[in-house]
Amino acid sequence: MTSLAANQPEDPPQPLTTPPALTELTEPQRQSAMDRLMILRPHLDDAVPIVRLAETAGIPERTLRRWLSAYRRDGLTGLARQPRADKGRRRIPxxxxxxxxxxxxxxxxxxxxxxxxxxxxxxxxxxxxxxxxxxxxxxxxxxxxxxxxxxxxxxxxxxxxxDLIHRRQAERPNQIWQADHTQLDLWVITPSGKPGRPWLTVIEDDYSRAVAGYAVNLSAPSALTTALAFRQAIWRKAEPDWHVCGIPEAFHVDHGSDFTSVHLEQVMADLRTRPFFSLPGQPRGRGKVERLFRTVNQQCLAHLPGYAPRGTPDRAGRAQLSLAELEEAIGRFVREVYNLTPHSETGAPPQQRWESGSFLPRLPGSLEQLDLLLLTVAKPRTIHPDGIHFQSLRYLDPLLAAYVGERVIIRYDPRDMAEVRVFHREQFLCQAICPELASRTISLKDITAARNARRRDLRSQLRERASVVDRLIDVHRPSPSDLPLPEAPAADPAPPVPARPRLKRYREE
Missing domain, CATH: 1.10.10.60 (Homeodomain-like)
Known part of the structure; x- marks a missing residue:
């Protein structure tokens, strides 16, 4: 039996066009439109009757005619599956x-x-x-x-x-430096013989990711540890394979008291460096330093005795290294591994990227000038005949012989107590050393020579002043002819004879 639809004339095939609205469809809608077009293609290209196409595809004839009408009206967009009007709405209130x-x-x-x-x-x-x-x-x-x-x-x-953050990006070396602290996942032997976990302070160049300076301490972060790391970062390194140095244009730190001290702000002003502080309680934008800490932890500390990552049992008993040995190991890792390994973000070794700027770093006039700005450990002391007394130690230098009894200011590096810098009236005087700690010693001959020189200098000053006094007194002293004749003294009456004491003497009896 033939249906009525079979006797109806077939619509002529239409050319395939892609309307501009097709770009507004989602990927699932575009895919559904293409699937329906492939089903209709035999009818459009080869004039296959809709009835036969419905039997072959297993789709109701009315559905195919609806698709065909939508395609002729809207093109490929009309074949896209439309979302349900109640999509995303629930049947509960x-x-x-x-x-x-x-x-x-x-x-x-x-x-x-x-x-x-x-x-x-x-x-x-x-x-x-x-x-x-x-x-x-x-x-x-x-x-x-x-x-x-x-x-x-x-x-x-x-x-x-x-939160959306702004990430600073330096355009050249020494434009921005970043600094931060972390407590290391490693135990060391403290001077008292007990295990302790040290702190690491790192200063990193933002442009090259090179480490400019670092400091390792057993105490919590302070303005002193920051100043010591900053001092190492700025000055020329003693190691020939570590070239990063100079004064940065900007210093990006967090809002801790160790970074916001009045002294450090004055140092920034004197060095013409602009400080940038994170918002209180929001240490954001310093992920580069945090990434450096993770690198040190994974590639350096993990191979040292006493390493104890977070979440592992207590390993304080495995501590073997001293603080000086740990500091040497970190310095060797920075110079020989980190600064020479291509960075994952910049694609170049940090030290090579720092040197590629072809610039001359800005440096202070001298190390003493830098120490005067940075070393916050300043103690007033009096110079004694046997030197300067500090921390139960004696510090000597031949120049101190001329300042015995004077009040001075000493500045010292807590990492190296072998010497102190002595300032007299805000002027650098000398570097006094402790014979018990320093490799260089002050001999008795040097002390005797300095003592005799000081004594000769003082005697010379005494003779000079005595000659001036004698000369001035001789000028104003009158001559003998100008003096009045002395008057004859009046005769003094004879003194009375004291009465003999009436005391008994046993030998006279």
Missing amino acids: DELVLLIEGLALRRPRPSIATVHRHSAEVAAQRGWPIPSYATVYDITHRLDPALSVLAHEGTARYRELF
């Missing part, structure tokens, strides 16, 4: 959805079963449809992740994960 979301956002974070139980009780009381467990699960897992983090983990965690 919106107020119940908000209740489920509010329960899921409570602190502490409740379980899905708890949220489902409470929401079902409220729905039964209000006469709403009882939500299924799957519905509650779907609603809670569709919550905005930022909203969940803010509700359950607080503002600080939200800032860390979702």
Whole structure:
């Protein structure tokens, strides 16, 4: 039996065109349109009747005619599957959805079963449809992740994960330096013989990622440790294979008290360096230094005795290195490995990238001038005949012989107590050494020579002043002829004869 549709004349084939609106379709819609076009292609290209095409494709004839009409009217866009008008809408009241979301956002974070139980009780009381467990699960897992983090983990965690930040990027070497501290995952032997975890302070050049300076200390970060690392970073290195030095144009640090001290701000002003501080409680934008700490931890400390990463059992008993040995190991890693290995972001070794700028770093006039700015350990002392007394040690230098009894200011490097720098009236005087610690010693001959020279100098000054006094007194002293004749003294009366004491003497009896 032949249907009525079979007797209807077939529509002539239409040319295939792609309207501009096709670019506005999503990928699933575009794919569905192409699938439907492939089904209609035998009819469009070869004039296969719709009835036969419906039998072959297993699709109702009315559906094929609807697709064909949409294609002729709107082109390929008309064949795209349209989304449902009620997509994303649930069959439960919106107020119940908000209740489920509010329960899921409570602190502490409740379980899905708890949220489902409470929401079902409220729905039964209000006469709403009882939500299924799957519905509650779907609603809670569709919550905005930022909203969940803010509700359950607080503002600080939200800032860390979702706040938009500005990342500074230097355009040349020594334009921006970054500094930060971290407590190392390694135990060392302290001078008292007990194990301790040291702190590492690192200063990094933002442009090249090269390490400009570092300091290792057992005490917590302070303005002193920052100044010592800054001093090493600025001055020329004693190691010939470590070239990074100079005064930076800007210094990017966090808002800790060790970086915001009045002294360090004055140092920045004297060095003509602009400081940039992170917002209090928001140490953002210093991920480059944090990445450097992770590199030191993984590639340097992991191979040293006493290494104890976080989450592992206490390994304080495995400490073998002293603080000086750890500092030497980190310095060797910085010079021989880190500064010479291509960086994952810049693609070049840090030291090579720093040197590629073809510039002359800006340096202070002398190391003494830099120390006067940076070394915050300044102690007033009095020069004694046997030298300067400090920390139960004596510091000597031949120049001190001329300043015995004078008040001076000493500045010292806590990492090297073998010598101190002596300043007298804000002027550098000398470097006094401790014979017990320094490799260079002051002999008794040197002390005797300095002592005799000082004594001769003082005697010369005495003779000079005595000659001036005698000369001035002789000028103003009158001559003998100008003096008045002395008068004859009056005769003094004879003194009375004291009476003989009436004392008994036993020998006269």
